[in-house]
Structure formats: C-alpha cells, structure tokens
Amino acid sequence: MGILKLTEEERKLLLSPLLTKSSWEMVENRDAVKKTFTFKNFNEAFGFMTRIALRADKVDHHPEWFNVYNRVEITLATHECQGLSQRDLDLAKFIDNVYNTSTK
Amino acid sequence: MGILKLTEEERKLLLSPLLTKSSWEMVENRDAVKKTFTFKNFNEAFGFMTRIALRADKVDHHPEWFNVYNRVEITLATHECQGLSQRDLDLAKFIDNVYNTSTK
Numbered sequence: 001m002g003i004l005k006l007t008e009e010e011r012k013l014l015l016s017p018l019l020t021k022s023s024w025e026m027v028e029n030r031d032a033v034k035k036t037f038t039f040k041n042f043n044e045a046f047g048f049m050t051r052i053a054l055r056a057d058k059v060d061h062h063p064e065w066f067n068v069y070n071r072v073e074i075t076l077a078t079h080e081c082q083g084l085s086q087r088d089l090d091l092a093k094f095i096d097n098v099y100n101t102s103t104k
Numbered sequence: 105m106g107i108l109k110l111t112e113e114e115r116k117l118l119l120s121p122l123l124t125k126s127s128w129e130m131v132e133n134r135d136a137v138k139k140t141f142t143f144k145n146f147n148e149a150f151g152f153m154t155r156i157a158l159r160a161d162k163v164d165h166h167p168e169w170f171n172v173y174n175r176v177e178i179t180l181a182t183h184e185c186q187g188l189s190q191r192d193l194d195l196a197k198f199i200d201n202v203y204n205t206s207t208k
Contacts, residue, residue: 042166046157053150062146068168069183079173 005083014089022096031083034075037099045070051098061087109187118193126200135187138179141203149174155202165191
C-alpha cells in the first residue's frame with residue numbers, strides 16, 4: 001500500500017489545527033500547505049533549514065523550499081499521492097517545533 | 105564606497121563567459137543570473153547547499169535559492185546595488201566549482 005491522501009475526516013481533525021493555530025496556509029490550486037519563517041539573519045535561517053534537512057533525509061520526506069537571507073518559505077505536499085498525506089502533517093509539526101525552539 | 109554594479113566592460117569580460125560557458129542565464133526583467141543544478145538525491149543536493157551556505161555566510165553575500173528533492177535553483181544578484189556586482193561573479197564561480205567537484 002502506498003502513501004494515501006488525507007481523508008476528509010483527517011483533514012478536519014488534523015489539518016485544520018495546522019491552518020488555524022499554526023499559520024500554515026493552503027497553496028492555491030494545489031493540495032499542499034505553505035508557511036514563511038523569518039529569522040535574525042542567514043545563519044539562523046540556514047541552521048533551521050539544516051535541522052529540517054537532517055529529518056527530511058531520515059524520514060525520506062522532503063520539503064519544497066525557498067530561501068533568501070533571513071527568510072525561508074516552505075511548501076509541503078506528498079509527491080507519491082499528489083497531495084497532502086500524514087507525512088506532511090508530521091513534517092509540519094517538526095518544522096514548527098524546530099522554529100519555536102530555535103528562535104527563543 | 106558601496107558595492108557597485110558591473111560596468112559594461114566587466115560584463116563583456118567577466119559576465120559573458122559565465123553565460124556562454126557555464127550555463128548561467130540572465131533572469132528576465134532583472135539584473136540577475138540563475139542556474140539549476142541536479143543531483144542524485146536530496147542528500148547530495150543539500151550537501152551542495154551547505155557548502156555554499158558556509159561560504160555565503162563567510163563573505164556575507166547570499167543566494168536566493170529554491171530546492172526540492174534533488175534539484176537546486178540558484179539566483180544571484182546584489183541587494184545593495186540592485187543588480188549584478190563582482191560578488192555575484194565570485195559566488196557563481198565558487199558554486200560551479202563546488203558542483204564540479206562534488207558530482208565527480
């Protein structure tokens with residue numbers, strides 16, 4: 001069994017809090033979520049990216065991301081199911097946690 | 105004295121070879137260059153980004169870049185002069201060198 005898209009119920013239960021409480025947004029015309037993170041400088045921004053990269057490589061689930069100086073824009077979706085899966089929710093949570101602990 | 109845009113002569117002498125021999129392209133409607141690099145996997149791509157990040161932080165000149173899995177798209181321009189400066193040429197050369205040595 002491959003990776004499955006989130007069901008309607010999973011979206012209500014698990015995706016909604018991400019959108020209402022953690023500032024992730026749905027991407028237009030695509031079953032994907034995005035969020036922009038801002039840091040003091042490039043060093044902080046790339047440190048954040050590095051922590052995510054290590055996790056991404058370990059769990060074999062990778063973000064689409066853009067960085068310039070202190071800004072990191074991240075989009076999450078699952079290639080295999082062409083939309084959002086549990087893997088994206090897990091990675092989003094991990095990313096929020098890294099952000100919250102690294103900018104204190 | 106701030107960072108200066110490349111002169112016409114510098115563009116002929118120094119920018120042209122980058123465009124004709126190293127596959128960098130001018131960005132449309134912007135005085136900036138871009139190039140896409142492809143790797144075997146995410147680990148290789150992020151290793152490449154990390155080597156560039158260390159240099160960028162050291163010389164205080166940063167790329168605009170997008171990554172998804174094994175692909176890295178890099179745009180170079182100099183914020184301070186709103187266009188291409190010697191710093192972009194230096195960073196482009198460094199990036200090409202990292203790519204050439206890391207994919208052998």
